[in-house]
Amino acid sequence: MASFTIFGTGNMANAIGGVLAAGGASVDYISHNDADAAVTGDTVVLAVPFPAVAEIVASHGAQLAGKTVIDITNPLNFETFDDLVVPEGSSAAAEIQKVLPESRVLKAFNTNFASTLATGKVGDTDSVTTVLVAGEDAAAKADLVAAVTAGGIRAIDAGSLKRAHELEALGFLQLTLAAGEKISWTGGFALNN
């Protein structure tokens, strides 16, 4: 059985955990400031704001070696809401891979608002929710796609870790559109066939 440890206990953590549990995976949670908790899952989801990732790397980095680590962050500069805090051309996922060289880092879930993971729909339409997954390790991506699909949500391989830049641009744009009330927090970008 696939086993996941999710760092974070907010609405993204719960929405992702709900999908994975619905698909039959075992899921446990670690509050992001619980420095002593053991990481038991084979796959780890960093469902925390980007600035909190550094704390998790400091407290639990050694335990993440050999595991698949899923970065869901949108590394916005929340003071300006007009920039990302990662270097131009890079991504949060690529930066996390650099500090966790023995982990298989995937980008996923950053383009999905929490409610769309719970309902399986994007807005008041018949567009189904799609989780976009990027990373270098094809087997790790396939495992995550299978776990999400088992939970009733569509997931696709969106390319190499380099595509995390585009996924984060998409997540950033979606956040600015919702914050600007151009769309609701139950909608967003749907990927339609």
Add this chain to the structure above:
Amino acid sequence: MASFTIFGTGNMANAIGGVLAAGGASVDYISHNDADAAVTGDTVVLAVPFPAVAEIVASHGAQLAGKTVIDITNPLNFETFDDLVVPEGSSAAAEIQKVLPESRVLKAFNTNFASTLATGKVGDTDSVTTVLVAGEDAAAKADLVAAVTAGGIRAIDAGSLKRAHELEALGFLQLTLAAGEKISWTGGFALNN
């Protein structure tokens, strides 16, 4: 009456021209290599591949001063299909604004596949097509949004010209997903409320 001159005669040029004409605008076309044609429209659409924009700037740049210029390009490196050819953190639209300082450059239509402009739908769903418009000049954006909306297609102001980076990332990602047969060329990213 709003008047548009469209550079280009391909399927994006025709799809955009069709929407604008349906909304009551006058639309004329210039083949991108017709160096002698006069630009009569108040608003100009560069519906050509990104490398052809430089030729239009060389042949018609002086005529574009004082006009709204709409960049629809996705500046992919078509050899790698893995990079853009504009500097990291920048965008085709920002680069075009630099060489046309007396024009009001807007980014628009680069996230829409041609067929979705013709049908008003994204894929086999009830998601309506949305044209995302970015740029500095609020009045120019409002005029374009009005012209597209009059043609039966939803359009929204997606922010400043800086957001062209994110729009081009979205367009790039969508092209890679279609080229990789993850989605069809009649689908793509829909923006749902």
